[in-house]
Amino acid sequence: SQQGEEDPQALSIQEGENATMNCSYKTSINNLQWYRQNSGRGLVHLILIRSNEREKHSGRLRVTLDTSKKSSSLLITASRAADTASYFCATDGNSNSGYALNFGKGTSLLVTP
Amino acid sequence: GAGVSQSPSNKVTEKGKDVELRCDPISGHTALYWYRQSLGQGLEFLIYFQGNSAPDKSGLPSDRFSAERTGGSVSTLTIQRTQQEDSAVYLCASSYSPGISSYEQYFGPGTRLTVT
Numbered sequence: 001s002q003q004g005e006e007d008p009q010a011l012s013i014q015e016g017e018n019a020t021m022n023c024s025y026k027t028s029i030n031n032l033q034w035y036r037q038n039s040g041r042g043l044v045h046l047i048l049i050r051s052n053e054r055e056k057h058s059g060r061l062r063v064t065l066d067t068s069k070k071s072s073s074l075l076i077t078a079s080r081a082a083d084t085a086s087y088f089c090a091t092d093g094n095s096n097s098g099y100a101l102n103f104g105k106g107t108s109l110l111v112t113p
Numbered sequence: 114g115a116g117v118s119q120s121p122s123n124k125v126t127e128k129g130k131d132v133e134l135r136c137d138p139i140s141g142h143t144a145l146y147w148y149r150q151s152l153g154q155g156l157e158f159l160i161y162f163q164g165n166s167a168p169d170k171s172g173l174p175s176d177r178f179s180a181e182r183t184g185g186s187v188s189t190l191t192i193q194r195t196q197q198e199d200s201a202v203y204l205c206a207s208s209y210s211p212g213i214s215s216y217e218q219y220f221g222p223g224t225r226l227t228v229t
Contacts, residue, residue, distance in 0.1 A: 004155075033217060042117075042204065043156075045217040088155060099163070100146055100172070101218065103155040 004032075004089040004104035012110045019076040021107040023089030024069075030092050032065055033101065034074050037086045046074075046087075079111045115139070117221035119205050125227045126195055134190040134224045138207030145188050146206045146218060147180060156204065162188060163210065195228045202226070 007022045023032070031050045035043040049056045049065045049072070056063045062075040076083055086108050090101035118137045126132050138145050143164045148156040158172040162182040173179070177195075182188040192199055202225050206218035 035220075042222040043206075043218075043220040045219065048217050090156075099144065100148075100158040100161050100169070101156075102158070103148075105153070105155040 004091050004102060006087065006089055006104045006107040008107060009105070010108045010110070012112065013079055015079060015081055015111055015113050017079055019079050019083070019109055019111070021074045021087050021109070023072045023074070023104060025072075025089075025091045025102075026070065029067075032063075032072050033090045033092075034061075034063060034072075035088045035090060035103075037088065037106070043088065076109075079109075081111050081113050084109060084111045117205055117207055117219050119203075119221035119224050121224060122222065123225045123227075125229060128197060128228055129194055131191065131193045132195055132226065134192075134203050134205075134226070136188045136190070136205030136221060138186065138188070138205070139219055140186075141209075142207035142219070143185065143210045144208045144216075145182055146208075147188070147190050148204045148206065149201045150204060150223075151201045159190070159203075192226075195226075197228045200226055200228045 004023050004025045013019050029051055031048055033048045034046040036046055037043045047058050047063050049063050060077045065072045086106040088103050088106045090103045092101055120135045145162040147159040149159055150156050160180045161169040177193045180190045202223040204220055204223045206220045208216045208218045
């Protein structure tokens with residue numbers, strides 16, 4: 001079953017602007033990960049944040065995690081047209097398998113030149 | 114190094130036929146996962162292999178679905194008597210042994226299955 005839910009479902013911005021996507025989940029986690037998917041095919045791992053971390057940076061990406069609210073946000077600064085993709089949050093720690101990830105339906109980001 | 118590879122990239126089959134999808138994980142990764150993604154949806158977990166342990170099949174939607182992992186490396190997902198609702202992109206991922214919590218997973222490009 002899907003645990004993470006991204007918000008908004010779709011986001012359209014211009015190059016240079018910042019993009020913020022949110023993720024909410026329902027049960028306790030060990031970590032939360034963000035992935036990017038281009039053209040409906042393979043996913044690329046972006047960043048992993050552990051349950052005892054509150055913020056993490058990687059290049060133009062900034063991820064926050066609030067375990068009390070069971071939510072996370074992904075901020076992409078100074079967006080580029082190449083950032084156009086679908087972004088998914090994924091949680092572990094409570095899936096049926098214990099280790100497989102639970103993915104949300106994703107946020108579709110469009111960055112226009 | 115080489116990433117996760119999957120074959121075929123596209124498969125069109127008639128309803129009722131059996132199909133086999135193949136996944137080659139990254140060398141050294143002991144964990145292998147199969148997911149399914151229907152149009153516009155998130156990923157749905159199907160099955161998980163870890164080393165030589167018995168696989169976790171809790172995500173398989175019906176007994177028409179099965180998977181094997183030979184020699185702790187290559188995996189094959191088999192769908193018998195395919196139905197139109199099986200049409201989706203099937204994604205394989207691998208990772209290092211999860212341990213206490215999961216590591217990042219590396220995904221293959223997927224197999225797009227269309228059942229006509």
